[in-house]
Amino acid sequence: xxxxxxxxxxxxxxxxxxxxxxxxxxxxxxxxxxxxxxxxxxxxxxxxxxxxxxxxxxxxxxxxxxxxxxxxxxxxxxxxxxxxxxxxxxxxxxxxxxxxxxxxxxxxxxxxxxxxxxxxxxxxxxxxxxxxxxxxxxxxxxxxxxxxxxxxxxxxxxxxxxxxxxxxxxxxxxxxxxxxxxxxxxxxxxxxxxxxxxxxxxxxxxxxxxxxxxxxxxxxxxxxxxxxxxxxxxxxxxxxxxxxxxxxxxxxxxxxxxxxxxxxxxxxxxxxxxxxxxxxxxxxxxxxxxxxxxxxxxxxxxxxxxxxxxxxxxxxxxxxxxxxxxxxxxxxxxxxxxxxxxxxxxxxxxxxxxxxxxxxxxxxxxxxxxxxxxxxxxxxxxxxxxxxxxxxxxxxxxxxxxx
Amino acid sequence: xxxxxxxxxxxxxxxxxxxxxxxxxxxxxxxxxxxxxxxxxxxxxxxxxxxxxxxxxxxxxxxxxxxxxxxxxxxxxxxxxxxxxxxxxxxxxxxxxxxxxxxxxxxxxxxxxxxxxxxxxxxxxxxxxxxxxxxxxxxxxxxxxxxxxxxxxxxxxxxxxxxxxxxxxxxxxxxxxxxxxxxxxxxxxxxxxxxxxxxxxxxxxxxxxxxxxxxxxxxxxxxxxxxxxxxxx
Numbered sequence: 002x003x004x005x006x007x008x009x010x011x012x013x014x015x016x017x018x019x020x021x022x023x024x025x026x027x028x029x030x031x032x033x034x035x036x037x038x039x040x041x042x043x044x045x046x047x048x049x050x051x052x053x054x055x056x057x058x059x060x061x062x063x064x065x066x067x068x069x070x071x072x073x074x075x076x077x078x079x080x081x082x083x084x085x086x087x088x089x090x091x092x093x094x095x096x097x098x099x100x101x102x103x104x105x106x107x108x109x110x111x112x113x114x115x116x117x118x119x120x121x122x123x124x125x126x127x128x129x130x131x132x133x134x135x136x137x138x139x140x141x142x143x144x145x146x147x148x149x150x151x152x153x154x155x156x157x158x159x160x161x162x163x164x165x166x167x168x169x170x171x172x173x174x175x176x177x178x179x180x181x182x183x184x185x186x187x188x189x190x191x192x193x194x195x196x197x198x199x200x201x202x203x204x205x206x207x208x209x210x211x212x213x214x215x216x217x218x219x220x221x222x223x224x225x226x227x228x229x230x231x232x233x234x235x236x237x238x239x240x241x242x243x244x245x246x247x248x249x250x251x252x253x254x255x256x257x258x259x260x261x262x263x264x265x266x267x268x269x270x271x272x273x274x275x276x277x278x279x280x281x282x283x284x285x286x287x288x289x290x291x292x293x294x295x296x297x298x299x300x301x302x303x304x305x306x307x308x309x310x311x312x313x314x315x316x317x318x319x320x321x322x323x324x325x326x327x328x329x330x331x332x333x334x335x336x337x338x339x340x341x342x343x344x345x346x347x348x349x350x351x352x353x354x355x356x357x358x359x360x361x362x363x364x365x366x367x368x369x370x371x372x373x374x375x376x377x378x379x380x381x382x383x384x385x386x387x388x389x390x391x392x393x394x395x396x397x398x399x400x401x402x403x404x
Numbered sequence: 405x406x407x408x409x410x411x412x413x414x415x416x417x418x419x420x421x422x423x424x425x426x427x428x429x430x431x432x433x434x435x436x437x438x439x440x441x442x443x444x445x446x447x448x449x450x451x452x453x454x455x456x457x458x459x460x461x462x463x464x465x466x467x468x469x470x471x472x473x474x475x476x477x478x479x480x481x482x483x484x485x486x487x488x489x490x491x492x493x494x495x496x497x498x499x500x501x502x503x504x505x506x507x508x509x510x511x512x513x514x515x516x517x518x519x520x521x522x523x524x525x526x527x528x529x530x531x532x533x534x535x536x537x538x539x540x541x542x543x544x545x546x547x548x549x550x551x552x553x554x555x556x557x558x559x560x561x562x563x564x565x566x567x568x569x570x571x572x573x574x575x576x577x578x579x580x581x582x583x584x585x586x587x588x589x590x591x592x593x594x595x596x597x598x599x600x601x602x603x604x605x606x607x608x609x610x611x612x613x614x615x616x617x618x619x620x621x622x623x624x625x626x627x628x629x630x631x632x633x634x635x636x637x
Contacts, residue, residue, distance in 0.1 A: 005517060016505060314501045317462060318515040318562065319490020321483055397462050401501065 003331075010332035013304070014339070024300040025340035027293030028380065032344025032373050033351060034286035039369050040352035042279025044361035046272050051362075053268035055191050055200070059098075059228040060131060060264040061238055063245065068260035080249070080258050081220040087125070089248040090224065094240055096232035101128035102221035104211055110204060112164040112175040119160055121177055121204045123211020131225035138169075139186025142207055150209035154182040157203035158190035175204075180214040182206060193360065234263045290376065293340065294384040301333050301388035312392050313400025326393040333385020334378050341377025345370055407474050408435035409570060409602050410459055415468035415478075417454050417625075428454040430625035431468065438569070439600040441593070443613035446622030453574070455622065456606050460493055460572040461485045473569065490518050494563025494571045498578035500555040502547040508534060508558045509543040515566045533561040537591060553584035560591060564601070571595070573605040577612050589615045 014021045063086075066079045087102035094100060103124040110119045122128070126147050129136070142153050154177065161170055170184040182204070191200040212219050228237045238261050245251075245259055305312070312325055349365055356363040417429040429451045436442050446452040457463035458470055461477050462485075470478040477488065489495075494515075502511045512530035521529070534540050537557040547555050556576060563571055573592065577585035593615050595601045605616060613619050621629040 005523070310501070311503055314503065315514070315518075316486065317460070317489065317495050317501075319486055319493075319518045319566075321486045321518065323483075324518055398457050401497070 003327075006328055006331045007335060009328060010335040013332055014336055017304075020300060021336060021339075024296050024336060025343065027296035028290065028337050028340025028377055029293075029344040029347060031286065031290030031293040032341050032377055033348035034289050035283050036345055036348025036369060036373055037351040037355065038282040038286045039279055040349065040363070040365055041355045041359070041361070042275065042282060043364040043366060044352070044356050045359070046275040046279065047364055048361040049271045049275055050268055053264055053271065055133075059232070059234050061226040061228070061234060061241060062262045062264065063224040063226065063241065063259055064222070064262070065259055067256055067258060081218075081222075082224060082259065083219055083221055086245060086248055087221055087224055089244055090226065090241065093244050094226070094237075096229050096237050096240070098227045098229045099127035099130035099225070101125040101131045101225045102208055102223075103128055103225060104208060104216055104220060104222040106211075106215060108178050108204075108215060110160065110175055110177050112173065115164050117160060117163045117202070119157075119177075119202055119204050121206065121211065121215060123208035123215065124205055125208055128205070128225060131227040133227075134191070135189040137187045137189045139184070141186060147207040147209060150207055150213055152180060152182045152206075152210060152214075153185045154204050154206040155186040155188050156184055156205075157188045157201035159199055159202040160204060161187055177204060177206070178215050180210070182210075234265050238263055290380060294337075294380040297333055297337055297381055298384035298388060300336075301329060301385050302391070304332070305329060305388045305392040308392075309395060309400050309403040312395050313397050313403065316395070316397035317401060322393040325395075326389045329389030329392050330382060330385050333389065334381035337381025337385070338374070338378045341374050344377065345373055348373075407471075409438045409440075409473060410436040410604070411469075411471040412455075412458075413469040413471070415455075415458065415465040415470055417451070417458065417463070418466045427625045429458075429465070432622075432625070432627055433468075434620060434627060434630060436602065436604065438602055439596070440618060441596045441603045441616045442605070443616035443619045444604065444606045444622065445608060445610075445613055445619055446628075447608075449624075450622040451625040452606050452622040456572060456574055456604065459570075459604050460495060461488050490515060490566070492569040494566065494568040496556065496559045496563050496571070496573045496576050498575035500547070500552070500559045500579070502555055502558055502562075504548065505546055507544045507546055508539060508550065508561075511547070511558055512562045512565050514562065519566065529565055530561070533565040534558070536564070537561045551584075552580055553587060556580060556584070556588050557591065560588070560595075564595060567599075569602060571601055571603045573603060575606055575608070577607065577609065585609075585612060 063082065065082050082102070084102065087100065090100045101124055103122055105120055105122050107118055108121040110117050110121070126141055126144060129141055136155065139155070141155065142151065146153050154175070156170060164170070164175065165173070170187060173184050174181050175184060176182070188201070188203065188205070193199055208221070226237065226241060228234050241261055242257065246257065249258065251258060315325060352365070353363050412432050412434050414431045414433055415429050416427065416431055419426045419428060432455065444452045444455060454463065458465060461472060464478045469476060472488065473492065477485065480488065503514070509527065509530045512533050513526040516526040516529060531540060531543055534543050537560050539554060539557055539561065542550060542554060547558070550558065576592070577588055580588060589612060592603060596603050607613050618630070618632055620627055
C-alpha cells in the first residue's frame with residue numbers, strides 16, 4: 002500500500018516536471034545553503050585549530066605590555082622583555098620543555114640578484130622545540146653558535162624557492178640587511194595561516210646575532226614556553242607570571258606589565274567563535290528552507306485543487322479520508338526529499354569548491370547530511386499536511402461535480 | 405422474502421438556511437429489494453440526484469432513516485460510509501470519471517487498492533473484469549486512447565471488479581450516442597440478470613429507463629409515480 006502510494010506520488014511529480022522542479026528549487030537552495038555553510042564553517046574551525054596547533058602544542062607566549070583590555074588604550078611606554086627574563090625563566094621555571102626568547106623584524110634579504118622582504122627571527126636554539134618546528138634538511142644552530150652570535154641561519158621554504166628555485170641551498174651565504182649569513186638548514190614548510198600570512202617566508206638566526214647586527218638593541222619581543230607533557234598550561238602560566246613579576250620587580254599592588262597568552266586557550270576560543278559563526282550562518286540558511294517549505298505548501302494546494310475530481314472519484318469508490326491524506330502527504334514528502342537530496346549534492350559541491358578557494362579543509366559531516374535529509378522530509382510532511390487534509394476533507398459529491 | 409437492500413423511510417434532505425431553505429427530498433419512502441433494476445427519473449431539481457447520493461452512501465438524510473443492507477447508513481460517519489461503498493457499492497457516472505493518464509487496468513484496480521489487495525491479485529481481477537466488458541485487449545490503454553463507449557465500459561469494469569451488491573449509475577448513457585447507449589445498457593442488464601446485481605440508475609431518457617424492471621419518478625422532492633417499466637410489464 003505504501004509502496005503503491007510512493008509510486009503514485011512519483012507519477013504525479015513526473016506529470017508536472019517543470020512545476021515540480023521549480024517547487025523543488027526552494028528546498029534545493031535551502032538545503033544546499035545549510036549544508037554548504039555548515040561544511041565550510043566546520044572546515045574553517047578545523048583550519049583555525051590546526052593553524053594554532055602549528056604554533057606549537059601547549060605553548061605559552063609572553064609579550065611585553067599589559068594584557069590588552071578591550072576598550073582601553075594600549076600602554077604608551079612599554080618595558081621590553083630582555084635576556085634577564087629569559088634567563089630567569091630558564092633557571093627557575095619547572096615543567097617547561099623549552100624556553101626560548103625571540104625577536105622579529107621585517108628585513109630585506111639578498112642572494113645574488115634576488116631579493117625578498119622576509120620576517121627575520123632571532124631566536125634561542127630552543128625556539129624550534131617550543132614551536133614544534135622541524136628541520137627538513139641541514140642542522141639547527143648549536144649552543145656555541147647561539148652564544149657567540151655566529152652568522153648562521155635557517156631558511157623557510159618560501160625563501161628557498163625565491164633564491165634557490167628547485168635547488169639545494171647547500172652552504173650558500175645570504176645577506177640579511179648588511180650581515181652575511183651562512184645557510185645551515187632548511188625549515189619544514191608550515192603553509193599559510195588562516196589570516197593569509199605565509200609562515201614559510203622566514204629566516205631564523207641566533208638571537209645574539211640578530212640583536213647585535215640587525216635590531217641594534219638587546220630586546221626580546223616574545224618568549225616562547227612549551228609545557229612538558231602532563232603539565233597543564235594554566236599551572237605553568239601561574240609559575241611564569243610569578244617568576245616574571247619577581248625578576249621585573251613589579252610591585253604587589255600593580256598589574257602585570259607583560260602578558261602571557263595560552264595558545265591552547267586561544268585555539269579553543271577561536272574554534273568556538275567559528276563554531277558559533279557556523280551555527281549562525283546555518284540558521285540564516287535554515288530560513289530559506291522554511292521559504293522552500295512554503296513553496297511546497299503552495300504547490301500542494303494547487304495540486305489538491307487541480308485534482309479535486311480525482312479525489313472525488315477515489316472517495317466515491319471507497320478511499321478512506323486517510324488514504325487521500327497519506328497520498329498527498331507522501332507526495333509532498335517525496336517532492337521535498339528529492340529537493341533535499343539534490344540540495345545535499347549541490348551543498349557539498351559548493352562546500353568542496355569553497356574549501357579549494359579558501360584553502361580550508363573539506364569536512365563533510367554525515368550527521369549534517371542525515372539531518373538535512375530528515376529535515377527536508379519533515380518540511381514536506383509539515384507543509385504538505387494542511388493541503389493534504391484539505392483534500393481528504395473534501396465532500397465526495399462536491400468533488401465529483403468539480404470541473 | 406428477506407429485508408430489502410435499500411429502504412427509505414420518510415427521508416428529508418434540506419439545503420440552505422431560512423428563506424433560502426430548499427427541500428431536495430420531502431419525506432420520501434420507498435424500498436428496493438435485492439436483484440432489482442430500478443430507474444430513477446425526474447427533471448433537474450426534482451431530488452433524484454439527492455436520492456442517488458443517499459442510496460450510494462455519499463450523502464446522509466437530514467431527517468428520516470435510510471437503511472442499506474439493514475444498516476442505518478444515515479447514521480454512519482464518513483469513514484464507515486467509505487468502507488461501505490468500497491465493499492458493497494460500485495459507481496458509474498455520466499462523465500465516466502476515469503483517472504486520466506492512468507491505464508484502463510490501473511483504473512479498474514483502484515477500488516481493490518483501497519481494499520488492500522496485493523498487486524498480482526489486483527491485476528488478475530482487473531483483467532477479468534475488463535474481459536467481462538469486452539475490453540481485455542485495451543487493458544493498457546489510457547482513457548484518452550479510448551472512445552466514450554469504451555471508457556464507460558472501463559468504468560463499469562471498475563464498478564463490478566469488487567463484486568458489489570449494488571451498482572449506482574448516474575446517467576450512464578448521457579454522453580453516448582444511441583448505439584453505444586444500448587451496448588452499455590445490454591451490459592448492465594446482463595450483470596443484473598446473471599449476477600443478481602441490484603442496479604439503481606438515474607436517467608432522463610425514457611428508452612433507457614425501459615431497460616429497468618421498475619421506474620421511480622421524482623418531482624419537487626416527492627415520488628410522483630413508482631411502477632413497473634413498460635418493457636418489463
